[in-house]
Amino acid sequence: MLYAVLCYNSEEAVSAWSKEEEDKVMSDLAAVEKKYAAAGKLGPVARLMPTTAATTLRKTPGESFVIDGPFAETKEQFLGFFLVDVETLDEAIAFAKELAVANPGAGAYEIRPLRVFKPGGALEPL
Amino acid sequence: MSELGWIDLALTSARPQAMGALLRYFRDLDLAEEAFQEACLRAVRTWPEKGPPRDPVAWLIFVGRNSGIDQLRKRARQAPLPPEEILSDLDDVEGDLAERLDGSHYRDDILRLLFVCCHPDLPATQQIALALRIVSGLSVRQIARAFLVSEAAMEQRVTRAKAKIAAAGLPFETPDAMSRSERLGVVAAMIYLVFNEGYSAGETERADKPFCEEAIRLARLLLRLFPSEPEIMGLTALLLLQHSRLKARFDANGQIVLLEDQDRSLWDDRMIREALALLDKAIRHRKPGPFQIQAAIAALHARAARAEDTDWAEIDLLYQSLERLQPSPVVTLNRAVAVSKLHGPEAALALIAPLEERLSGYFYFHGLRGGLLKQLGRGREAHEAFERAIALATTPAEAAHIRQHLDCLTRDMAAGA
Numbered sequence: 001m002l003y004a005v006l007c008y009n010s011e012e013a014v015s016a017w018s019k020e021e022e023d024k025v026m027s028d029l030a031a032v033e034k035k036y037a038a039a040g041k042l043g044p045v046a047r048l049m050p051t052t053a054a055t056t057l058r059k060t061p062g063e064s065f066v067i068d069g070p071f072a073e074t075k076e077q078f079l080g081f082f083l084v085d086v087e088t089l090d091e092a093i094a095f096a097k098e099l100a101v102a103n104p105g106a107g108a109y110e111i112r113p114l115r116v117f118k119p120g121g122a123l124e125p126l
Numbered sequence: 127m128s129e130l131g132w133i134d135l136a137l138t139s140a141r142p143q144a145m146g147a148l149l150r151y152f153r154d155l156d157l158a159e160e161a162f163q164e165a166c167l168r169a170v171r172t173w174p175e176k177g178p179p180r181d182p183v184a185w186l187i188f189v190g191r192n193s194g195i196d197q198l199r200k201r202a203r204q205a206p207l208p209p210e211e212i213l214s215d216l217d218d219v220e221g222d223l224a225e226r227l228d229g230s231h232y233r234d235d236i237l238r239l240l241f242v243c244c245h246p247d248l249p250a251t252q253q254i255a256l257a258l259r260i261v262s263g264l265s266v267r268q269i270a271r272a273f274l275v276s277e278a279a280m281e282q283r284v285t286r287a288k289a290k291i292a293a294a295g296l297p298f299e300t301p302d303a304m305s306r307s308e309r310l311g312v313v314a315a316m317i318y319l320v321f322n323e324g325y326s327a328g329e330t331e332r333a334d335k336p337f338c339e340e341a342i343r344l345a346r347l348l349l350r351l352f353p354s355e356p357e358i359m360g361l362t363a364l365l366l367l368q369h370s371r372l373k374a375r376f377d378a379n380g381q382i383v384l385l386e387d388q389d390r391s392l393w394d395d396r397m398i399r400e401a402l403a404l405l406d407k408a409i410r411h412r413k414p415g416p417f418q419i420q421a422a423i424a425a426l427h428a429r430a431a432r433a434e435d436t437d438w439a440e441i442d443l444l445y446q447s448l449e450r451l452q453p454s455p456v457v458t459l460n461r462a463v464a465v466s467k468l469h470g471p472e473a474a475l476a477l478i479a480p481l482e483e484r485l486s487g488y489f490y491f492h493g494l495r496g497g498l499l500k501q502l503g504r505g506r507e508a509h510e511a512f513e514r515a516i517a518l519a520t521t522p523a524e525a526a527h528i529r530q531h532l533d534c535l536t537r538d539m540a541a542g543a
Contacts, residue, residue, distance in 0.1 A: 011350075012139035015343060021131070052349040052362065053403040068407060069353030089406035113403040115396055 002043070002126055006078065011051060033118070043123045044083070047116035055089060057096040057109045064100040066093055071110035079107075083114075133173050136182045137166050141263045142347060144186040146235030152194050153296055155242070155260065155288050161194030162186065168193075233351045234300055240313040240344070245291050252287040254320050259284050262340050272323070272337060310352060314361050314417065317344045321365050326521060338369050349404075359408035360418030363401040367424035370397035382527040386433035398428045419448045438467040455481040459491055462498075471498040489518040493528060500531065505539050 017025070036042040051070035058065055082099070086092050089111070096109040144165070148158035165186045179185040243257040251273065258264045258272075270280035301309060324337025345362040352358055374388035383389075405425055408418050423444045430436040445461035459478055466474035475498050478491070485491035496511035512532045519525035 010136075010139060012347070013135050015346060016135055016139045049400050049403060050346060052346050052353070052359075053400055053407070055407055066410075067354070068359075069350075089403065089410065113399065115400065 002123065007047075015050065037121060040121055042120050044120045045116070045118040046083070046114050049113045049115045051112070054110055054112045055093065057093060057100060057111065059100045059105060059107050059109070061105065064097060070112070071108050073108070076107060083117075133170060133178070136178060137169060137186075138263065140183045140186050142236045142239060142261050142344075143183050143232055144190060145260065146232070146237075146239040147187045148190050148194060149239055149242075149296075150231075150235055150298070151191055152198075153298060155291065155296075157194055157197060158190075159260070160197060161190040164193040165190035234306075236347065236351060237301070237306070237309055237313065238297060240316065240348075241309045242291055242296055244312045244316040245294055247290055247294060248287050250319050252283055252290075253316050254323050255280065255283055256287045256291075257316055257320060257344075258337070258340065261344065264340070310348070310355060310358065313348065314345075314358060317341050317348070318361065318365075318417075320344070321368070325368060338365070338372070341365055342369060354411075356408040356411040356413050357415040357417050359404045360415060360421045363404040363408065363421035364417055364424055366397045366401035366404070367421060367428055370394040370401070370428065376523065380523060380526075381530070382523050385427060386436075388433075390431065390433075393428065401425065401428070414447065414451070416448060416452045419444050419451065423448075436467070438464045442468055455484045456488070456490075459485060459488075459494060462494060466498060466501075471501040474498050475502075487518060489515055489520065489524060491515075492518065493524075496528070496531060500535060505535055509535050509539075 033042055033045060054068075054070040056067050056069060056071050058067060082095075084092060084095050086095065092111050096111055099109060141162070145158055145162050148161050149155065152158050152161065168189055169182070169186065173179070239261055240257065243260055244253050248256065255269050255273070258269050259266065266281050266284060267277050269284075270277045273280060275283075297309075318341070321338055321341035324339075324341065342362070342365045345358065345365055349355070349358045349362050370393050371385075371388060372394070374390070374392035375383055377383050401421065402425055405418070405421050408421075423441050426437050426441050426444075442461060442464040445457060445464060448457050449461065458481060462474040462478045465477050475495070478485075478495060478498075481491065492511045492515035496508045496515055499505075499508035499511055509532065512528050512535070516525055516528045516532070519528060
């Protein structure tokens with residue numbers, strides 16, 4: 001079974017980390033990653049940029065619209081994600097708009113640039 | 127991370143919001159500070175044992191408010207009661223703490239907290255000191271060391287600033303959209319001042335008081351509160367871009383390394399990418415502003431893999447739009463660098479000649495002028511300009527940088543003679 005492990009924490013607290021604290025956490029995490037990677041069990045690892053860098057495409061029955069900031073509803077749940085390699089935010093938004101056309105209705109797509117990306121070993125497609 | 131380390135972090139990150147709320151309750155900076163301090167003390171005492179509360183900010187506001195009320199009551203016994211409206215306000219807040227913690231109050235609380243530090247009567251240095259003291263919670267000692275003044279002098283500066291604010295009256299009405307955006311502009315400018323204070327001295331000299339990082343933290347905080355303000359996106363991007371060059375800006379001896387000579391592999395790529403993402407977001411609004419334009423200029427430098435790849439034509443255009451938006455001799459001076467790259471030093475000199483009168487007391491004016499004259503082989507005039515620059519240098523690094531130019535000129539002139 002493939003599991004996604006999603007990271008939650010207070011962004012304000014994390015952004016107040018000193019360089020040393022930040023490096024320590026990252027290297028401790030890397031040690032865990034390394035162990036699971038060696039066993040062929042680790043897929044992609046990503047760290048997102050702060051929510052201040054986020055843009056959200058809100059789906060509506062009509063045309064979807066773009067708002068600044070992260071997805072902030074608590075009534076909807078995190079259901080899945082795409083990773084897309086594009087040049088600009090506009091391109092990323094265009095991609096999300098296509099998704100919204102393919103899957104119309106309610107919900108939203110939060111568009112957040114990545115800060116760290118490690119593709120990881122190839123896992124079997126599900 | 128140790129437990130106390132965790133608590134420290136939680137207190138630091140909760141500070142602006144908790145202080146903002148306490149300031150709203152007590153309408154008095156000193157009382158709000160004391161109340162927050164007391165709440166922090168209790169947090170350090172009780173959290174390790176009982177574990178952290180679910181919502182540290184709410185906890186701190188609640189405890190701080192109670193301790194502040196306590197304090198007011200003690201004072202009331204020694205002095206006449208505070209004005210009726212303050213007391214009734216305090217009663218009022220007992221009931222609806224949860225409601226008051228919702229987003230809209232939170233936003234205006236923090237904005238107010240930042241805004242009171244920017245009172246127009248306060249000189250820039252006092253604004254910076256106050257913001258670092260009140261909003262960021264740096265100790266007077268840390269701030270004093272950063273400003274290279276004694277602790278007593280800084281204490282006095284902070285006290286004076288607070289007195290001025292108290293005398294002017296704090297802005298407690300909930301701002302309308304117009305005054306909110308005015309406040310935002312003033313606060314953004316103050317954050318930029320905090321950043322520059324760290325930037326001009328070279329943050330390395332003051333590693334224990336990271337002004338630049340503090341400014342970035344404040345800018346991000348502001349952006350989280352006002353996610354649709356392109357100028358705040360621009361400000362955050364600008365700070366990140368300038369800070370991304372920290373490691374490359376000084377050599378091993380602490381000497382300034384000019385942008386074109388910097389080792390670009392030392393630039394912090396993650397900060398650059400975050401800044402570019404923010405700038406991308408800002409541009410979509412099609413509401414250009416000074417911070418966005420300056421960030422766009424910095425981004426052009428960041429995007430150039432080598433100094434000679436820099437898109438000077440675009441930078442020149444961006445400076446021209448900055449000149450239109452915010453005319454200032456300093457902007458024109460900066461544009462002159464782009465002009466010198468595009469059209470040569472002669473054209474740049476012609477551009478800055480009319481600025482002489484207004485910028486005669488400005489280090490960079492004489493520094494740039496000296497550099498341009500030197501390029502034109504006008505050694506004696508260059509020498510003069512550098513001499514004037516060195517007299518106006520505000521940091522040892524600036525002076526040392528000009529000294530190098532002078533030495534080099536002297537060698538050239540000696541060789542030519």
